[in-house]
Amino acid sequence: MAASERTVLQFASSSSSTANITAKVHPLVIFNICDCYVRRPDQAERVIGTLLGSVLPDGTVDIRNSYVVPHNEFSDQVALDIEYHHTMLKSHLKVNPQEVIVGWFSTGLGVTGGSALIHEFYSREVSNPVHLTVDTGFQNGEGTIKAYVSVNLSLADRPLAAQFQEIPLDLRMIEAERVGFDILKTTSVDKLPSDLEGMEVLMERLVTLINDVYKYVDDVVEGRVAPDNNIGRFISEAVDSLPKLSPPAFDKLINDNLQDQLLMLYLSSITRTQLSLAEKLNTAAQML
Amino acid sequence: MANSMARSFLQVAATEEVATPLRVVQIEGLVILKIIKHCKEFSPALVTGQLLGLDVGSVLEVTNCFPFPIQEEDEEIEADGANYQLEMMRCLREVNVDNNTVGWYQSTMLGCFQTVELIETFMNYQENIRRCVCIIYDPSRSNQGALALKALKLSDSFMDLYRNNNFTGDKLREKNLSWVDIFEEIPIKVSNSALVSAFMTELEADTPVTQCDYDRLRLSSSPFLARNVEFLIECMDDLSAEQQKFQYYYRNLTRQQAQQHAWLQKRRDENKARKAAGEEPLPEEDPSNPIFKPIPEPSRLESFLVTNRIANYCNQINGVTGQSFNRLYLMKALHDN
Numbered sequence: 001m002a003a004s005e006r007t008v009l010q011f012a013s014s015s016s017s018t019a020n021i022t023a024k025v026h027p028l029v030i031f032n033i034c035d036c037y038v039r040r041p042d043q044a045e046r047v048i049g050t051l052l053g054s055v056l057p058d059g060t061v062d063i064r065n066s067y068v069v070p071h072n073e074f075s076d077q078v079a080l081d082i083e084y085h086h087t088m089l090k091s092h093l094k095v096n097p098q099e100v101i102v103g104w105f106s107t108g109l110g111v112t113g114g115s116a117l118i119h120e121f122y123s124r125e126v127s128n129p130v131h132l133t134v135d136t137g138f139q140n141g142e143g144t145i146k147a148y149v150s151v152n153l154s155l156a157d158r159p160l161a162a163q164f165q166e167i168p169l170d171l172r173m174i175e176a177e178r179v180g181f182d183i184l185k186t187t188s189v190d191k192l193p194s195d196l197e198g199m200e201v202l203m204e205r206l207v208t209l210i211n212d213v214y215k216y217v218d219d220v221v222e223g224r225v226a227p228d229n230n231i232g233r234f235i236s237e238a239v240d241s242l243p244k245l246s247p248p249a250f251d252k253l254i255n256d257n258l259q260d261q262l263l264m265l266y267l268s269s270i271t272r273t274q275l276s277l278a279e280k281l282n283t284a285a286q287m288l
Numbered sequence: 289m290a291n292s293m294a295r296s297f298l299q300v301a302a303t304e305e306v307a308t309p310l311r312v313v314q315i316e317g318l319v320i321l322k323i324i325k326h327c328k329e330f331s332p333a334l335v336t337g338q339l340l341g342l343d344v345g346s347v348l349e350v351t352n353c354f355p356f357p358i359q360e361e362d363e364e365i366e367a368d369g370a371n372y373q374l375e376m377m378r379c380l381r382e383v384n385v386d387n388n389t390v391g392w393y394q395s396t397m398l399g400c401f402q403t404v405e406l407i408e409t410f411m412n413y414q415e416n417i418r419r420c421v422c423i424i425y426d427p428s429r430s431n432q433g434a435l436a437l438k439a440l441k442l443s444d445s446f447m448d449l450y451r452n453n454n455f456t457g458d459k460l461r462e463k464n465l466s467w468v469d470i471f472e473e474i475p476i477k478v479s480n481s482a483l484v485s486a487f488m489t490e491l492e493a494d495t496p497v498t499q500c501d502y503d504r505l506r507l508s509s510s511p512f513l514a515r516n517v518e519f520l521i522e523c524m525d526d527l528s529a530e531q532q533k534f535q536y537y538y539r540n541l542t543r544q545q546a547q548q549h550a551w552l553q554k555r556r557d558e559n560k561a562r563k564a565a566g567e568e569p570l571p572e573e574d575p576s577n578p579i580f581k582p583i584p585e586p587s588r589l590e591s592f593l594v595t596n597r598i599a600n601y602c603n604q605i606n607g608v609t610g611q612s613f614n615r616l617y618l619m620k621a622l623h624d625n
Contacts, residue, residue: 027488030484030488031318034483034484035484039383039384041384070382084382088379091379094357096329136483145487145491175324184317184488185480185485190477191475191476192476195432195607199614206618242622242623250623254616258616264513265606267605268602272602278527278595
């Protein structure tokens with residue numbers, strides 16, 4: 001860090017506030033960026049676009065939506081279709097006024113020369129925009145996704161340059177987990193899993209987990225594996241989290257619940273029978 | 289396929305007229321996420337949006353979509369909505385997104401989507417595009433860890449009837465159409481580009497348990513069931529109201545028939561008397577008489593739709609209770625251990 005009391009070369013005061021900015025990405029954004037990249041024009045090297053979302057009270061930038069903006073890039077110039085950007089923004093605001101511009105994205109690894117220009121443009125649209133880069137080329141063998149904010153470097157009062165500073169990015173995507181990675185990570189799924197199939201997969205997973213725990217405990221008891229206190233604590237916590245109920249009380253609880261469910265099942269079956277009966281009667285009535 | 293080569297051009301031309309039936313709807317993961325995001329953010333308000341994609345043989349590919357703003361009952365805003373739609377299509381075309389409408393999506397609460405409005409919308413779409421599909425997403429069910437996504441279309445025989453607005457008992461019997469045959473569910477296939485697939489594999493968290501698993505294991509299903517039953521009761525009321533309409537109609541019909549019969553009897557007696565007196569007999573029909581005016585038969589559409597809804601609730605209840613049984617027994621087993 002160049003900022004210290006003696007040097008006149010320092011980051012602008014905003015650096016202190018940017019220090020604790022984090023960003024969170026909705027999986028939709030990644031999907032959209034990938035889709036745009038696949039559909040980019042022939043000669044384009046990369047795609048850029050606008051990120052929409054909101055800033056949460058704790059300073060986290062929640063990136064929830066995005067759209068691509070056509071642009072042309074020459075050696076030292078970037079031409080952005082600003083009109084397109086504004087029409088699209090207007091359309092998006094019509095649907096969801098809560099989602100405002102929070103920054104912009106670009107494909108490629110890291111920040112390139114033209115980025116500063118585009119960043120400057122977005123700085124005029126919103127203060128302190130976030131720059132998200134998605135490495136669609138897998139240049140270093142992994143799909144790197146990074147977020148940056150710009151920090152001004154100034155010599156005394158004179159602005160000297162802007163520096164892109166990486167900020168932590170939360171990529172744990174609850175929304176994607178809800179849909180299921182099984183569906184999202186393969187190129188083709190023939191059929192959506194039904195309720196019960198999902199349940200089956202889940203049970204299998206749970207059984208493997210429990211078996212893993214058993215195996216670990218056995219190994220520790222028999223001295224094959226060095227015990228780890230942390231894991232031990234987790235296991236005991238998990239076991240403790242089962243509510244302590246006397247067996248009769250628990251049985252009653254389960255049985256009551258089962259009875260309720262059975263009643264519902266009965267009700268729905270009887271309704272269905274009624275329906276088919278009604279249909280038969282209706283057709284019979286038409287014979288009159 | 290080999291023997292198709294041998295057919296004459298005429299035959300080929302004739303067969304090509306027949307459109308291949310729609311078998312599969314292939315949705316991009318992007319579209320699923322977009323739909324879910326839009327529907328969830330506005331839940332419990334019901335929202336709609338447009339699906340864009342390509343129609344390839346028996347597969348309908350849905351490659352993108354965009355949401356509609358929430359509609360308001362104002363003509364000015366309605367015109368605005370049309371503008372929005374055009375603008376959005378134009379913008380998306382500019383960035384090489386498939387610019388072909390293939391249907392629309394909408395959210396639903398507990399699956400009560402079988403309404404007259406849906407059918408009207410569907411018919412509107414069908415006028416313009418040969419093959420269209422409606423995707424229904426139920427945000428309330430996704431809290432249970434299920435991906436409640438459905439692709440629907442109206443069956444051809446139903447559309448024929450609807451165009452002629454012919455929902456009398458005779459016609460229905462002729463076409464052999466019952467309430468089950470109104471909607472056809474089309475299997476959904478999910479596809480992702482290789483790029484997305486690579487990213488998702490990269491980003492998948494190492495944790496063995498995902499949010500989806502937690503949702504599936506949630507023991508409490510009673511609020512969901514309770515609301516299901518509430519809606520079920522409402523539908524039952526609707527259905528019995530519809531039934532009453534029919535009973536009323538049949539009562540009127542029998543009364544009319546009795547009147548007609550009586551009138552005919554009287555006329556015949558009269559004619560007999562006239563014949564005996566050597567006069568011309570009066571005609572046995574009298575269109576001006578009000579008792580010969582046919583009573584309009586009420587449309588069966590509404591009762592069909594209500595029946596559909598009821599069946600849907602029953603299915604949901606069955607599904608949820610089935611899952612609950614699993615969970616309860618699992619809980620019990622865990623506790624016993």
